[in-house]
Amino acid sequence: MEAQKNIDLPQGSIEKKTTTLNIGPTHPATHGVFQNIMEIDGERVVSSEQTVGFIHRAFEKLAEHRNLYQITPITDRLNYCSSPINNMGWHITCERFLKVEIPKRVDYLRVIIMELARISDHLICNSIVGVDTGAYTGFLYVMQYRELIYEIYEEVCGSRLTTNIGRIGGFERNFTNTAFTKLERFLNEYPKVLKEFESLFTRNRIFMERTQGTGGITAARAMNYGFTGPNLRAAGVDYDVRVANPYSSYQDFDFTIPVGTTGDNYDRFLVRNAEMWQSLSIIKQAYEKVQSFKGAEAEIFHADVPEYYLPKKEDVYNNMEALIWHFKIIMGEVHLPKGQIYSAVEGGNGELGFYLVSDGGRTPFRLHFRRPCFIYYQAYPELITGGMLSDAVVTMSSLNLIAGELDA
Amino acid sequence: MRPVRFNIHPKEAEIADAISMAPAPDGIGGDGFFATQLSSVVGLARKNSLWPLPFATSCCGIEFMATMASHYDLARFGSERVGFSPRQCDLLMVMGTIAKKMAPVLRQVYLQMAEPRWVIAVGACASSGGIFDTYSVLQGIDQVIPVDVYVPGCPPRPEAIIDGFMKIQDLVGQESIRRRNGEQYKALLNSYGIQ
Amino acid sequence: MALTNISIQEKLVEKFDDQVSTFSTDSGILSFEALAANNLKVIQFLYDELGFTFLTDLCGVNYPDQKDAEIVVVYHLHNFIENIRVRLSIAVPVEKPDVFTASKLFESANWMERETYDFFGVNFIGHSNLKRILNVDEMDYFPLRKEFPLEDQTRIDKDDEMFGRG
Numbered sequence: 230m231e232a233q234k235n236i237d238l239p240q241g242s243i244e245k246k247t248t249t250l251n252i253g254p255t256h257p258a259t260h261g262v263f264q265n266i267m268e269i270d271g272e273r274v275v276s277s278e279q280t281v282g283f284i285h286r287a288f289e290k291l292a293e294h295r296n297l298y299q300i301t302p303i304t305d306r307l308n309y310c311s312s313p314i315n316n317m318g319w320h321i322t323c324e325r326f327l328k329v330e331i332p333k334r335v336d337y338l339r340v341i342i343m344e345l346a347r348i349s350d351h352l353i354c355n356s357i358v359g360v361d362t363g364a365y366t367g368f369l370y371v372m373q374y375r376e377l378i379y380e381i382y383e384e385v386c387g388s389r390l391t392t393n394i395g396r397i398g399g400f401e402r403n404f405t406n407t408a409f410t411k412l413e414r415f416l417n418e419y420p421k422v423l424k425e426f427e428s429l430f431t432r433n434r435i436f437m438e439r440t441q442g443t444g445g446i447t448a449a450r451a452m453n454y455g456f457t458g459p460n461l462r463a464a465g466v467d468y469d470v471r472v473a474n475p476y477s478s479y480q481d482f483d484f485t486i487p488v489g490t491t492g493d494n495y496d497r498f499l500v501r502n503a504e505m506w507q508s509l510s511i512i513k514q515a516y517e518k519v520q521s522f523k524g525a526e527a528e529i530f531h532a533d534v535p536e537y538y539l540p541k542k543e544d545v546y547n548n549m550e551a552l553i554w555h556f557k558i559i560m561g562e563v564h565l566p567k568g569q570i571y572s573a574v575e576g577g578n579g580e581l582g583f584y585l586v587s588d589g590g591r592t593p594f595r596l597h598f599r600r601p602c603f604i605y606y607q608a609y610p611e612l613i614t615g616g617m618l619s620d621a622v623v624t625m626s627s628l629n630l631i632a633g634e635l636d637a
Numbered sequence: 638m639r640p641v642r643f644n645i646h647p648k649e650a651e652i653a654d655a656i657s658m659a660p661a662p663d664g665i666g667g668d669g670f671f672a673t674q675l676s677s678v679v680g681l682a683r684k685n686s687l688w689p690l691p692f693a694t695s696c697c698g699i700e701f702m703a704t705m706a707s708h709y710d711l712a713r714f715g716s717e718r719v720g721f722s723p724r725q726c727d728l729l730m731v732m733g734t735i736a737k738k739m740a741p742v743l744r745q746v747y748l749q750m751a752e753p754r755w756v757i758a759v760g761a762c763a764s765s766g767g768i769f770d771t772y773s774v775l776q777g778i779d780q781v782i783p784v785d786v787y788v789p790g791c792p793p794r795p796e797a798i799i800d801g802f803m804k805i806q807d808l809v810g811q812e813s814i815r816r817r818n819g820e821q822y823k824a825l826l827n828s829y830g831i832q
Numbered sequence: 833m834a835l836t837n838i839s840i841q842e843k844l845v846e847k848f849d850d851q852v853s854t855f856s857t858d859s860g861i862l863s864f865e866a867l868a869a870n871n872l873k874v875i876q877f878l879y880d881e882l883g884f885t886f887l888t889d890l891c892g893v894n895y896p897d898q899k900d901a902e903i904v905v906v907y908h909l910h911n912f913i914e915n916i917r918v919r920l921s922i923a924v925p926v927e928k929p930d931v932f933t934a935s936k937l938f939e940s941a942n943w944m945e946r947e948t949y950d951f952f953g954v955n956f957i958g959h960s961n962l963k964r965i966l967n968v969d970e971m972d973y974f975p976l977r978k979e980f981p982l983e984d985q986t987r988i989d990k991d992d993e994m995f996g997r998g
Contacts (some may be wrong), residue, residue, distance in 0.1 A: 254739065254742055255692060255694075255742060255746065256721070257721040259912045261694070261698075262694050262739060271827045279883055281965060281966065282736070282738055282964075282965055282966035282967060282968075283694070283736060283738050283739045283742070284694050284695055284733065284734050284735075284736050284739060285736050285772060285966040285967060286734055286736065286773060287769070287771035287772060287773045287774070287975065287982070289951070289976060290771060290772075290975060290976055290982050291768075291769070291771055291982060293982070294982055302726045302768065303768075306696055307693065309695065309696040309699055310699060324948065325859055326859070329691075350908070353699075353702075368706070369706055370707070372702070372703065372706035372708060373706075373707050373708055375703075376703070376708045379703075386901075389700070389794060390696060390699055390700055390792050391696055391791060391792060428782050441720065450939075452885060452912075453885075453938060453939045453940065454939045454940050455886070455887060455888075455938065455939070455940025466912070468912055473912075473915050474915070502829055511815045568858055568859075569858050569860075570858060571861055571888075571889070571908055571917070571919065572859070573888075578889070582888065582908075583887055584889060584891060584906070584908070586893055594893075595893045595894075597889070597891040597906075599888060599889040599908075603943065603944075603947075604940050604943065604944065606943075607939060607942055607943045608939070632694060632695060633695040633696060633733075635732075636736075636966055637966070668958065737968060738967070738968045770982075770983050770984070771982055771983065772975055772980075772981075772982065772983065772984050772985075773966075773967060774977075774984075776984065776987060776989075
């Protein structure tokens with residue numbers, strides 16, 4: 230039979246077996262600004278390459294021009310789903326660098342706030358995994374309860390999302406009774422919500438079919454790729470900075486590290502859910518510990534570091550010493566000691582590290598953020614190759630990628 | 638005994654009382670007819686059925702998620718349909734930092750939108766670059782596309798985003814149907830190198 | 833035998849003699865320097881013999897005042913089993929910033945090296961895809977080097993007097 234000649238197709242368009250597909254940088258399936266260029270064979274992903282940097286904001290350069298306390302607002306904007314963890318990670322880094330002793334009550338208050346942030350981070354991630362597998366209900370349902378967490382932040386620091394919470398040395402003010410009432414309300418209401426959220430997903434046949442066995446990774450590969458946080462734990466490695474290098478008195482709490490086995494999307498979902506239960510238990514323990522402080526001890530909310538902790542406004546007006554410190558801090562006239570430090574905290578999506586180099590100036594000489602999702606996003610092509618295109622979308626959301634943190 | 642659950646909630650008020658209607662524009666009405674300007678009818682229809690395109694890049698996008706989710710519910714303002722295709726949407730909501738790498742993409746999305754189109758810059762970064770006065774950040778999206786409403790805040794609270802949205806609704810409702818053909822509008826677009 | 837900072841230092845000195853130097857302990861982490869020529873050998877030794885199988889972080893630092901050692905590449909390695917970290921620095925001159933890539937050993941080094949190239953212009957020899965990652969490809973300088981300014985130099989709307997630089 231004679232070949233048809235009347236269609237003038239471009240050279241190579243029939244011989245080519247695969248299709249090139251571009252997703253992003255602005256696409257509802259990417260949840261952030263990421264670009265993926267995939268080669269697909271039918272519905273199967275053959276290869277993929279990511280482009281990042283679409284919201285590169287030069288945090289590290291910016292930090293070289295800021296005093297320590299002015300860097301806290303920058304850390305807010307790293308992983309904005311759990312900014313309090315970043316803020317406190319930064320404060321803890323500074324305190325370790327400056328060798329500041331932190332009172333126990335401040336540590337426990339910090340633990341409360343950090344674990345709330347972890348819950349809100351995991352909540353967003355897991356509910357977005359739900360959205361991508363076709364269950365919008367869970368998302369709308371839990372968003373209502375994330376507002377409870379935001380109300381607690383508001384009560385403590387006045388802001389909802391980019392919190393800039395706390396200072397080097399502690400908190401800017403003591404927790405009010407309203408904050409504790411709101412915390413109690415959250416502790417009462419949230420377990421029911423989380424239980425219902427879990428029962429909506431964990432044994433849901435559709436959800437299991439969509440997530441089990443997709444986007445899996447072995448423990449060895451995950452470590453080689455620099456996975457940390459829930460993604461590494463889902464692959465079966467029980468590495469958690471809270472346990473390995475305790476900060477903020479995490480050694481005083483009783484909790485377990487949930488681990489998965491296959492490192493696939495389902496395990497990641499389960500690990501995050503289990504971590505939310507652990508976080509709830511940590512918050513309860515921390516709240517009890519905070520309540521056990523009586524008298525003058527119950528009024529402690531910051532360490533005594535006049536060089537870095539802003540004095541009270543009344544003191545600034547009435548007290549010479551406080552006025553001088555206020556001026557020095559605000560004008561950034563405090564010189565840092567020389568040296569370098571690497572300090573890490575367990576962020577919402579992995580080990581959030583701060584590498585601070587100081588040459589004795591007023592600002593850091595170099596500040597490098599170890600952004601967990603920047604490092605583990607490299608593994609994405611390996612996770613999705615051979616799988617379906619629709620699974621690639623779920624894998625992307627279950628990795629908990631935050632564009633602001635990734636691009637810094 | 639069968640496990641029957643009764644509806645113990647008190648009876649709701651008449652549903653008709655709970656429906657809020659947009660006020661009718663000025664005009665002359667009587668039995669069976671209502672005469673008014675075409676532009677006010679078009680404006681009324683447009684402003685209560687805006688389709689937003691969320692161009693969310695960073696933190697403000699998370700606050701937008703809160704705005705459109707159950708607690709604040711942007712759908713009350715007639716924008717239930719949050720679309721991601723620029724071809725179908727009327728309102729480009731730019732939320733978050735736009736880096737220089739992203740600016741051509743933003744412009745492309747704007748160009749793909751059909752007239753009439755409105756733009757709202759949510760948050761300090763989209764409005765002016767915010768705290769990021771650095772080599773890699775675009776100092777405000779109005780350097781590449783025209784903007785109708787700016788919402789301040791870093792990030793703005795959901796209430797502020799809703800307020801900005803209502804400002805857009807006012808603009809849309811009052812816009813003359815000839816504006817997009819006018820010389821002034823063409824000059825505005827030309828100043829951005831569009832058309 | 834449990835690893836300590838001292839035993840790591842002894843093993844490194846035993847193996848590499850005077851090619852590793854400037855040992856110090858900053859906030860509990862052992863830091864040392866190695867020559868750029870054998871950074872891979874040191875990392876491989878740490879990986880194989882001492883169990884540092886996790887690359888926590890890789891970044892660059894620019895010291896403009898250090899002659900012939902302006903760019904320093906810093907590796908943070910972590911041994912999960914012993915739960916101990918080390919910090920390895922490699923100094924290279926800014927005119928010829930050549931360092932061997934660790935991306936064959938650690939997949940995670942791939943992007944971190946690209947980032948370091950993007951920011952400091954470190955040339956990682958043997959890297960499969962060494963191009964800019966965060967900045968636009970057209971950029972013709974390495975923005976995190978100290979000589980380059982933070983702010984956008986093309987801005988014209990700023991009144992310098994209001995920013996104290998009039």
